[in-house]
Amino acid sequence: ERLVDLLRTAPKAELHIHIEGSLEPELIFALSQRNGIAIPYASVDELRRAYAFSNLQSFLDIYYAGASVLITEQDFYDMAWAYLLKAQADHVIHTEIFFDPQTHTARGVAMKTVIDGLYRACQDAQAKLGVSASLILCFLRHLSEEDAFATLEDALPHRDQFIGVGLDSSELGHPPEKFARVFARCRELGLHLVAHAGEEGPPEYIWSALDVLKVERIDHGVQSTHDAALMKRLAAERIPLTVCPLSNQKLCVFPNLADHNLGRLLDAGLCATVNSDDPAYFGGYMNDNFLQTFAATGLTAQHAYTLMRNSFEASFLAPAAKRAML
Ligand code: ES4
Numbered sequence: 001e002r003l004v005d006l007l008r009t010a011p012k013a014e015l016h017i018h019i020e021g022s023l024e025p026e027l028i029f030a031l032s033q034r035n036g037i038a039i040p041y042a043s044v045d046e047l048r049r050a051y052a053f054s055n056l057q058s059f060l061d062i063y064y065a066g067a068s069v070l071i072t073e074q075d076f077y078d079m080a081w082a083y084l085l086k087a088q089a090d091h092v093i094h095t096e097i098f099f100d101p102q103t104h105t106a107r108g109v110a111m112k113t114v115i116d117g118l119y120r121a122c123q124d125a126q127a128k129l130g131v132s133a134s135l136i137l138c139f140l141r142h143l144s145e146e147d148a149f150a151t152l153e154d155a156l157p158h159r160d161q162f163i164g165v166g167l168d169s170s171e172l173g174h175p176p177e178k179f180a181r182v183f184a185r186c187r188e189l190g191l192h193l194v195a196h197a198g199e200e201g202p203p204e205y206i207w208s209a210l211d212v213l214k215v216e217r218i219d220h221g222v223q224s225t226h227d228a229a230l231m232k233r234l235a236a237e238r239i240p241l242t243v244c245p246l247s248n249q250k251l252c253v254f255p256n257l258a259d260h261n262l263g264r265l266l267d268a269g270l271c272a273t274v275n276s277d278d279p280a281y282f283g284g285y286m287n288d289n290f291l292q293t294f295a296a297t298g299l300t301a302q303h304a305y306t307l308m309r310n311s312f313e314a315s316f317l318a319p320a321a322k323r324a325m326l
């Protein structure tokens with residue numbers, strides 16, 4: 001019908017996608033054979049059956065195991081290219097891609113291998129697919145700030161290959177304050193700043209992501225509806241929330257997709273966007289997120305237009321490029 005066609009074909013930006021979370025089981029098996037790395041699952045089907053999560057941590061354990069098959073520059077290229085083809089099919093014309101270098105450097109993979117492979121795929125996406133793609137380096141918050149500083153140092157020779165930094169992994173027990181100094185340094189370097197906050201964690205983590213880390217966007221942020229003063233601020237300052245509905249459903253942040261608060265966020269005037277997070281693990285890419293969320297919650301065509309517009313407004317595109325896409 002009309003709304004479904006609108007959702008499918010509308011040009012959109014994706015701002016919250018972990019590239020390691022786009023690694024499909026088939027590619028995990030192919031890379032495990034190519035690189036001679038054993039994984040504790042006998043088949044693609046057995047791996048896929050393990051994708052039943054009860055919370056964020058239960059997912060992260062399997063997500064880091066899946067990423068262990070990535071070794072060469074070509075592996076990182078192949079993973080990103082497969083995602084960029086999916087993005088193009090969903091009419092994503094701009095995407096800002098998270099990557100987790102510490103997951104790889106801790107296994108002896110060089111920073112250069114990771115970044116060069118991902119960056120080459122981003123360049124090819126513009127040239128061959130007409131998809132604009134940038135990279136955002138994420139620090140793992142379950143590791144130390146010292147480890148994050150070392151990772152930043154390691155990445156600085158590649159400063160021109162990524163546009164910003166983020167903060168991901170286990171939220172509870174790892175508040176934004178833990179990374180205050182490394183984010184201050186990234187700010188001095190002119191990097192864009194984002195952080196996961198209020199996915200499972202309390203509204204206080206959203207306040208401190210804004211006030212201590214000085215981030216420009218909040219990744220997830222769905223717990224903000226528990227704090228009226230925070231909602232007012234997010235709306236007044238148009239601080240974007242990169243919301244991931246299927247992720248929230250699969251990690252039991254909401255009992256059902258029908259219970260998702262995306263409509264409440266939009267109706268309160270927040271700059272919320274729809275994103276896929278870890279599409280290989282959570283049951284779908286961008287258009288799956290849009291179609292399933294709209295079907296479950298009864299959002300309207302007006303909400304659809306607002307979400308598409310918000311995705312470009314919230315992007316780190318230069319103002320002129322942003323206007324061209326709007
Ligand atoms: C993540 Cl859903 C989610 N939350 C936090 N960190 C992550 N890394 C990959 N996916």
Ligand code: ZN
Nearest residue numbers: 016018219277
């Ligand atoms: Zn995420």
